[in-house]
Amino acid sequence: MEEPKANVTSSGSEHGEKEDGAGGPIILFFILGLIASLLIGWVAFPPLLYSQKKQPIDFNHALHNGLVDNGCESCHFFREDGTYSGVPKLAQCIECHEEPNGEDPEEVKFVEEYVKNEREVPWLVYSRQPACVFFSHAAHVKNAQMKCESCHGPIGESESLKPYQQNRITGYSRDIWGENILGVKRHSWDRMKMDDCAECHAASGFSGGSVQTEKDGCLVCHK
Amino acid sequence: MKVDRRSFLSFVIGGAAGTALTPLPWKLTDDLSIWSQNWPWTPVPPRGETTYVASTCTLCPGGCGISVRKVDDRVVKVEGLKGHPVNDGGICPLGLAGAQLLYSPTRVRAPLKKVNGSWREISWDTAIQEIADKLKELRGKGQPQSVAWVSDTDRGTVAELSKRFLTVYGSPNFIRTPSIQDSYELVLYLTQGQRAMAGFDLANATYVLSFGSGIIEGWGAPPHLFRAKSAMQQKGGKISQLEGRLSKTAAKADQFIPLKPGTEGALALGLVHVILKEGLYRKDIVQNHSAGSDALKKIAGDDFAPDAVSKATGVDAKTIVDLAKAFAGAKKPLAVCGRGNGRQEAGNAQEFLAVHFLNALMGSVNTAGGVFAVPEPDYVDWPEPEMDAAASAGMQQARLDGAGGKDFPLSRYLLNRLPEALGAGASSPVQVLFVNQANPVFSLMDTARVEKSLKKIPLIVSFSAFMDETAALAHYILPNHVYLERFEDVPAAQGFPKPFIGLAKPVVAPLFKTRHTGDAVIQLAKAVGGNVASAFGWDSYEACLKESLGDKWDALKEDGYWVDAKFSPAAFETKSKKFEFANADIALLPAYAALKAPGDDKTFPLTLIPFDTLRLASGPIGAPPFLVKSLEETLLQKNDGLVEINPADAQKLGLADGADAVLSTPKGTARVKVALSEGIMPGLVAMVRGLGHTAYDRFLAGKGVNINSLMSSVEAPGTGFEAAWGVRAQLTKA
Numbered sequence: 001m002e003e004p005k006a007n008v009t010s011s012g013s014e015h016g017e018k019e020d021g022a023g024g025p026i027i028l029f030f031i032l033g034l035i036a037s038l039l040i041g042w043v044a045f046p047p048l049l050y051s052q053k054k055q056p057i058d059f060n061h062a063l064h065n066g067l068v069d070n071g072c073e074s075c076h077f078f079r080e081d082g083t084y085s086g087v088p089k090l091a092q093c094i095e096c097h098e099e100p101n102g103e104d105p106e107e108v109k110f111v112e113e114y115v116k117n118e119r120e121v122p123w124l125v126y127s128r129q130p131a132c133v134f135f136s137h138a139a140h141v142k143n144a145q146m147k148c149e150s151c152h153g154p155i156g157e158s159e160s161l162k163p164y165q166q167n168r169i170t171g172y173s174r175d176i177w178g179e180n181i182l183g184v185k186r187h188s189w190d191r192m193k194m195d196d197c198a199e200c201h202a203a204s205g206f207s208g209g210s211v212q213t214e215k216d217g218c219l220v221c222h223k
Numbered sequence: 224m225k226v227d228r229r230s231f232l233s234f235v236i237g238g239a240a241g242t243a244l245t246p247l248p249w250k251l252t253d254d255l256s257i258w259s260q261n262w263p264w265t266p267v268p269p270r271g272e273t274t275y276v277a278s279t280c281t282l283c284p285g286g287c288g289i290s291v292r293k294v295d296d297r298v299v300k301v302e303g304l305k306g307h308p309v310n311d312g313g314i315c316p317l318g319l320a321g322a323q324l325l326y327s328p329t330r331v332r333a334p335l336k337k338v339n340g341s342w343r344e345i346s347w348d349t350a351i352q353e354i355a356d357k358l359k360e361l362r363g364k365g366q367p368q369s370v371a372w373v374s375d376t377d378r379g380t381v382a383e384l385s386k387r388f389l390t391v392y393g394s395p396n397f398i399r400t401p402s403i404q405d406s407y408e409l410v411l412y413l414t415q416g417q418r419a420m421a422g423f424d425l426a427n428a429t430y431v432l433s434f435g436s437g438i439i440e441g442w443g444a445p446p447h448l449f450r451a452k453s454a455m456q457q458k459g460g461k462i463s464q465l466e467g468r469l470s471k472t473a474a475k476a477d478q479f480i481p482l483k484p485g486t487e488g489a490l491a492l493g494l495v496h497v498i499l500k501e502g503l504y505r506k507d508i509v510q511n512h513s514a515g516s517d518a519l520k521k522i523a524g525d526d527f528a529p530d531a532v533s534k535a536t537g538v539d540a541k542t543i544v545d546l547a548k549a550f551a552g553a554k555k556p557l558a559v560c561g562r563g564n565g566r567q568e569a570g571n572a573q574e575f576l577a578v579h580f581l582n583a584l585m586g587s588v589n590t591a592g593g594v595f596a597v598p599e600p601d602y603v604d605w606p607e608p609e610m611d612a613a614a615s616a617g618m619q620q621a622r623l624d625g626a627g628g629k630d631f632p633l634s635r636y637l638l639n640r641l642p643e644a645l646g647a648g649a650s651s652p653v654q655v656l657f658v659n660q661a662n663p664v665f666s667l668m669d670t671a672r673v674e675k676s677l678k679k680i681p682l683i684v685s686f687s688a689f690m691d692e693t694a695a696l697a698h699y700i701l702p703n704h705v706y707l708e709r710f711e712d713v714p715a716a717q718g719f720p721k722p723f724i725g726l727a728k729p730v731v732a733p734l735f736k737t738r739h740t741g742d743a744v745i746q747l748a749k750a751v752g753g754n755v756a757s758a759f760g761w762d763s764y765e766a767c768l769k770e771s772l773g774d775k776w777d778a779l780k781e782d783g784y785w786v787d788a789k790f791s792p793a794a795f796e797t798k799s800k801k802f803e804f805a806n807a808d809i810a811l812l813p814a815y816a817a818l819k820a821p822g823d824d825k826t827f828p829l830t831l832i833p834f835d836t837l838r839l840a841s842g843p844i845g846a847p848p849f850l851v852k853s854l855e856e857t858l859l860q861k862n863d864g865l866v867e868i869n870p871a872d873a874q875k876l877g878l879a880d881g882a883d884a885v886l887s888t889p890k891g892t893a894r895v896k897v898a899l900s901e902g903i904m905p906g907l908v909a910m911v912r913g914l915g916h917t918a919y920d921r922f923l924a925g926k927g928v929n930i931n932s933l934m935s936s937v938e939a940p941g942t943g944f945e946a947a948w949g950v951r952a953q954l955t956k957a
Contacts, residue, residue, distance in 0.1 A: 025230050026229055026230060026233045027233070028230075029226075029230040029231070029233040029234040029237060030233045030234065030236060030237035030240075031237060032234055032237060033233070033234040033235060033236065033237025033238035033239075033240075033241060034237040034238065034240055034241035035237075035241065036237075036238060036241070037237070037238040037239070037240075037241030037242040037244075037245065038241045038244060038245055040242075040245070040247070041241065041242055041244070041245020041246060041247040042245050042246070045245070045246075045247045045250075046246075049250070049254075079272060079273075081273060083272070083273060085272065086270065130257055130260065130261045131261050131265075131267040132260055132261055167254060169251075169254040169255060169257075169258050170254050170257040170258050170261070171258075171263060172257070177250070177253070181246045181250065182246055183246070
């Protein structure tokens with residue numbers, strides 16, 4: 001503590017004028033730094049972290065949902081062997097959209113670009129989990145009788161697909177961490193992180209896992 | 224206001240404090256950990272729908288049913304097909320690794336033409352037209368017989384199309400690659416008068432005497448035999464294995480009797496001698512259903528008394544008598560022969576004859592637990608092609624390989640004689656050679672000689688799906704689809720005791736610009752024109768296949784196989800209508816004599832013998848990486864091939880286990896490592912077959928030594944068959 005004092009004194013003799021007001025600028029700079037970083041962290045960083053991508057076709061879930069008999073499972077079905085089909089393939093779409101059914105420009109684009117060229121639509125999947133995560137839809141939807149909305153939200157009522165925000169570091173969708181950068185969630189579908197899985201597993205008493213910790217075993221999801 | 228050091232530091236401290244109050248550091252930490260746990264460059268197989276396609280494996284002549292697991296359009300696994308009559312869910316390592324052949328980097332992706340020593344991609348139409356032009360030119364010059372065709376089989380629609388092409392074009396030179404089928408077929412023809420394939424009901428035998436056959440090492444239909452062998456042993460059956468080294472089959476047998484390789488026939492005749500002398504044979508059967516048993520007494524005369532046989536074979540006289548008694552005393556004895564997996568050489572037919580006599584003496588022919596004459600498939604029943612003058616004249620010419628000619632009247636195919644037939648001169652009697660499903664440059668004995676002679680042929684056309692050694696030597700490659708991409712009939716399951724047809728089906732659409740060889744042949748015929756074209760009325764191979772299989776097509780497409788479950792063998796078709804131990808045809812063959820390993824004993828004090836493993840492929844297939852990686856370190860260490868030697872011999876030579884050594888034979892020299900084994904007879908050294916490729920990819924090329932490059936061809940007297948079982952060798956410290 002002695003040395004800085006000596007330092008201040010010695011420099012004070014040279015820059016006597018500034019010495020008096022030294023406390024002011026130091027605090028000012030501290031506050032400036034504080035504000036700048038808060039701005040960066042809260043305002044600039046979140047949009048920088050994600051790139052915005054448009055879905056190849058703006059799909060209308062609400063419209064389709066009104067036309068099918070079996071809800072989500074009409075298109076997002078379980079195969080005979082119990083595995084989940086995920087995002088529909090072109091072959092399914094062609095059953096109705098061999099030719100455009102209406103004049104919607106998105107449908108026309110779909111038929112022209114994908115159906116006619118027999119190209120699969122490169123849909124961007126909001127809920128795609130990292131490859132190290134094992135997830136079985138059958139276990140949750142068939143065995144545990146969970147609703148699709150519990151994790152995916154009311155996407156079936158949407159008339160338009162929101163932009164896909166891709167994390168520039170991980171490559172996964174923003175929907176995994178959640179829209180809220182703080183990670184605050186109001187609905188069960190707002191986030192799809194490991195804690196969200198664990199929360200529900202704990203609440204539902206499903207622990208099917210570790211003997212040692214009596215908690216969910218790592219190997220339930222990380223095979 | 225001047226920004227001094229203190230202000231700056233305080234700005235930084237403020238910034239740090241502020242940053243800690245934002246989500247930035249916590250979010251970045253999380254993202255970086257996700258990134259590092261899922262490196263984007265780590266391949267992750269795409270998800271998709273899992274489906275299974277039932278098909279037939281064609282990687283060997285075993286005819287196993289396979290169930291191919293796909294995720295969307297990708298093949299991810301090949302499994303044995305449950306409920307299949309041949310393998311019932313079983314599969315061999317090569318079958319399991321089949322997906323690696325489909326996605327192999329050495330696949331030929333489009334038709335290729337060699338221009339100034341390097342490959343150039345050309346269109347199918349151009350390739351077929353250019354080859355057809357050459358064929359038309361030869362035919363115009365009156366030399367249609369200078370076209371030859373090498374194939375791994377002479378059965379099934381593709382082989383029949385090839386044969387039809389050659390016939391109507393005017394060449395008798397269709398040549399099948401050698402295997403023990405040559406000897407077995409000849410033996411069944413000689414003794415039973417039938418053109419048939421040998422099938423073995425091993426599962427129902429009670430005692431199996433195996434003269435070096437690798438029952439669990441690829442002989443016959445591999446998974447079928449694993450099960451049959453286990454089934455018979457579980458029921459209390461016994462196996463005695465006779466061979467020069469402790470093979471896997473020998474290790475799993477109930478009795479392993481070391482025998483000097485090459486003397487199997489002597490031992491078989493020795494057993495016949497004891498059985499006849501002591502009257503142990505089934506007198507009812509021999510008296511009523513056979514002819515020539517008196518002649519057999521001469522064939523297995525005093526030269527084959529136990530003492531003499533003991534001297535020749537290295538098996539002591541008492542063991543010979545005991546073996547004969549055990550064989551004759553068994554309820555359902557079965558003797559089998561053909562060394563190793565039986566896919567490399569035809570063998571000495573007289574040895575096969577002796578072994579078949581053993582079965583006949585005990586009534587083990589065409590009965591449960593015995594050897595069956597399975598009729599050759601007859602579903603390919605096309606109208607005879609109309610022959611023009613050029614075709615008829617060409618077909619009158621003698622075969623180049625001498626099969627069926629005056630020296631070898633009983634033989635059908637002698638590919639091993641082709642190098643000699645190509646002559647020493649500069650010009651070649653073969654102007655065009657087609658090669659389908661065969662790799663003679665790798666798999667015939669004395670590969671240097673084979674390569675040198677094939678290089679004289681002005682035009683070699685390979686149908687290989689892979690850049691193998693023979694394809695590399697060719698002038699055109701018209702790549703076939705890989706077996707998982709094509710339809711093809713499998714006309715028999717080798718060694719299976721019932722008539723069987725399997726159907727290979729396309730599991731995935733062809734990945735590259737390949738074409739079915741059946742289609743290529745039809746198109747080639749159409750391009751040649753005239754009578755050749757008229758003989759091929761089909762629009763496509765698939766149409767031809769469908770027509771040929773007729774009413775079996777639907778069942779085959781549905782189940783993948785057809786089997787004659789209630790098969791009962793036809794009556795003997797010899798003159799006497801009985802089993803003949805002797806007749807005019809058999810008399811055409813010289814008496815049995817053990818064939819020597821080529822090379823002089825002084826320079827080459829040891830004898831090198833090949834052996835087979837299920838962990839390597841043979842014939843036209845190069846082992847995929849899964850197999851090479853699974854090889855035990857007594858076969859391959861890094862890129863070094865190993866030679867197995869008895870510790871006593873090694874000590875004399877001053878060689879320790881793992882030592883570097885040089886192995887020389889009259890045909891070549893190779894650097895090897897030494898693997899000591901108590902299981903090999905002194906005086907012998909052994910090396911695995913299927914390594915030492917120069918073609919293919921970095922997973923296979925340059926690994927180990929191709930034993931065929933060290934072997935020397937041995938022509939069996941009377942048949943001309945390839946009968947090399949070993950070669951004299953010298954092993955010295957490197």
